[in-house]
Amino acid sequence: MQIGRANAVDFRNYRTLSLTPARRLNVFSGPNGQGKTNLLEALGLLVTGRSFRTPRTAEIPRWGSRSTSVTGDLVRADGTPVAPRTVRRTIEGLDDGTWQNSGESVEWARAIAFGWQDLEIVNGAPLARRSFIDGFAGRLYPVHLKALIEFRQLLARRNRLLQQRSGDAATRAQLEPWNDQFATVGMDLVNRRRRAVAALQTELARVYGALCAARSKVEIRYRTALGEASDAAALLAALERARLEELRRGQTLVGPHRDDLAIEIDGVDARAFGSRGQQRLVALALRLAEVLPVTEAAGTAPVLLLDDALSELDPAVREQVVRELDGAEQVFLTTPEPPTVTGAAVFYVHAGGVAAA
Numbered sequence: 001m002q003i004g005r006a007n008a009v010d011f012r013n014y015r016t017l018s019l020t021p022a023r024r025l026n027v028f029s030g031p032n033g034q035g036k037t038n039l040l041e042a043l044g045l046l047v048t049g050r051s052f053r054t055p056r057t058a059e060i061p062r063w064g065s066r067s068t069s070v071t072g073d074l075v076r077a078d079g080t081p082v083a084p085r086t087v088r089r090t091i092e093g094l095d096d097g098t099w100q101n102s103g104e105s106v107e108w109a110r111a112i113a114f115g116w117q118d119l120e121i122v123n124g125a126p127l128a129r130r131s132f133i134d135g136f137a138g139r140l141y142p143v144h145l146k147a148l149i150e151f152r153q154l155l156a157r158r159n160r161l162l163q164q165r166s167g168d169a170a171t172r173a174q175l176e177p178w179n180d181q182f183a184t185v186g187m188d189l190v191n192r193r194r195r196a197v198a199a200l201q202t203e204l205a206r207v208y209g210a211l212c213a214a215r216s217k218v219e220i221r222y223r224t225a226l227g228e229a230s231d232a233a234a235l236l237a238a239l240e241r242a243r244l245e246e247l248r249r250g251q252t253l254v255g256p257h258r259d260d261l262a263i264e265i266d267g268v269d270a271r272a273f274g275s276r277g278q279q280r281l282v283a284l285a286l287r288l289a290e291v292l293p294v295t296e297a298a299g300t301a302p303v304l305l306l307d308d309a310l311s312e313l314d315p316a317v318r319e320q321v322v323r324e325l326d327g328a329e330q331v332f333l334t335t336p337e338p339p340t341v342t343g344a345a346v347f348y349v350h351a352g353g354v355a356a357a
């Protein structure tokens with residue numbers, strides 16, 4: 001798919017924004033603090049209806065504004081020429097102090113965003129890896145994100161009951177009606193994450209191999225205390241086994257909220273033993289590896305939003321990344337340096353304005 005045109009009003013540091021991107025590679029160049037990342041965020045919101053940067057929509061309207069809107073054309077480019085889908089997304093402050101995010105969803109529209117905070121996926125805490133795999137699974141199976149919200153509610157309810165510490169028998173009776181649901185929704189999450197990891201594995205190995213000249217191998221696995229079990233009964237049994245410990249600690253101790261991903265380079269843990277350079281490459285490779293599975297799932301290629309992706313890399317690796325991007329569909333790449341990529345449409349970003357070079 002492609003973004004054919006994008007306009008925004010009062011989005012972050014843009015009063016108005018108007019962009020007609022090229023069909024393939026677009027480079028946004030300009031000094032820091034001018035609005036490059038904001039621009040990627042606006043494009044991501046246009047495509048997906050959500051910010052890849054923050055769940056707090058109140059941050060997005062330009063300071064002092066009560067609303068923002070992003071409109072544009074999404075083109076489904078899969079060989080057959082079809083009319084673009086015009087979408088409009090708005091974020092509005094309501095009188096009761098809440099913010100409303102509205103706009104229709106486009107079932108085939110996907111964006112994959114990368115920024116160097118993604119290094120956390122490789123070297124950060126398990127939460128960063130769970131967020132990564134949930135985001136990816138959500139792009140493959142849209143039902144995943146709804147299930148995740150439901151799971152979080154069930155988890156919070158379970159934890160509240162455990163924290164009341166009303167004694168084993170009473171708590172057990174109170175938990176009883178929730179456990180089945182927790183186990184069913186929880187195991188569905190685990191199974192979709194496992195499928196997502198399997199879908200990623202081959203591409204991850206290929207992309208990582210393409211980016212680094214060294215014949216190094218990277219592997220990703222799903223890690224859960226549930227082992228290979230894949231039915232809800234196994235999670236239910238694990239809850240039963242953990243019952244006394246859960247009562248003692250006042251929290252839910254088994255389930256997808258405790259799982260993690262193992263990422264290994266040549267058989268060793270990338271988090272503990274990878275060099276900073278290797279970790280960077282894996283982080284970028286993870287995002288690029290999403291492209292093919294997401295294309296297959298959505299029926300059209302995702303838009304890539306790459307924030308400053310070429311900095312921090314050796315010149316030789318940069319070249320490989322650019323080569324890899326050649327095979328992608330529409331790409332938006334920011335850089336604080338003068339652009340060196342050939343064949344790209346270049347835009348300069350300055351003080352909340354964007355202009356074609």
Ligand SMILES: Nc1ncnc2c1ncn2[C@@H]1O[C@H](COP(=O)(O)OP(=O)(O)O)[C@@H](O)[C@H]1O
Nearest residue numbers: 012013032033034035036037038059061062063
């Ligand atoms: N809601 C907002 N309203 C107005 N300005 C904002 C808002 N959110 C962020 N900014 C400003 O946007 C500026 C540019 O941000 P950013 O896109 O991250 O710059 P770049 O990526 O070019 O370094 C920052 O100086 C920040 O203060």
Ligand SMILES: [Mg+2]
Nearest residue numbers: 036037038307
């Ligand atoms: Mg930035």
